[in-house]
Amino acid sequence: MPDYALGLSAQNLVLQAVAEGLVAHQMGGFSREAIASSFALPSTARAVVAIAVGTLAPLRCSPRTWRREVVSRVRKPLSELVFTDSWGNPAF
Numbered sequence: 001m002p003d004y005a006l007g008l009s010a011q012n013l014v015l016q017a018v019a020e021g022l023v024a025h026q027m028g029g030f031s032r033e034a035i036a037s038s039f040a041l042p043s044t045a046r047a048v049v050a051i052a053v054g055t056l057a058p059l060r061c062s063p064r065t066w067r068r069e070v071v072s073r074v075r076k077p078l079s080e081l082v083f084t085d086s087w088g089n090p091a092f
């Protein structure tokens with residue numbers, strides 16, 4: 001169940017950050033080797049995701065990045081993601 005626990009932990013961290021008026025940015029695109037080396041991870045630990053937590057700082061990012069952060073989000077409809085009875089049968 002470690003994948004499930006990791007997902008729950010990450011989601012809880014993101015929700016708590018938002019509840020406290022912060023922003024959490026999840027990242028899968030990083031060097032696992034660099035993280036393992038920088039933080040002296042033992043062989044039993046594996047970096048899976050990095051999550052930056054902070055405040056939005058418009059003056060410190062490019063206009064392109066800023067636009068990406070504040071644009072309205074388009075989310076997939078739940079009917080594409082949540083099924084009942086059998087795979088592909090929308091629950092909502």
Ligand SMILES: Cc1cc2nc3c(=O)[nH]c(=O)nc-3n(C[C@H](O)[C@H](O)[C@H](O)COP(=O)(O)O)c2cc1C
Pocket residue numbers: 024025026027028029030049073
């Ligand atoms: C598992 C996961 C990995 C991600 N990896 C990256 C990443 O490596 N670099 C990046 O800029 N955004 C990455 N993102 C996207 C951002 O964390 C964020 O979801 C995106 O900017 C959209 O923001 P929003 O979820 O508030 O709409 C990742 C998101 C998830 C869920």
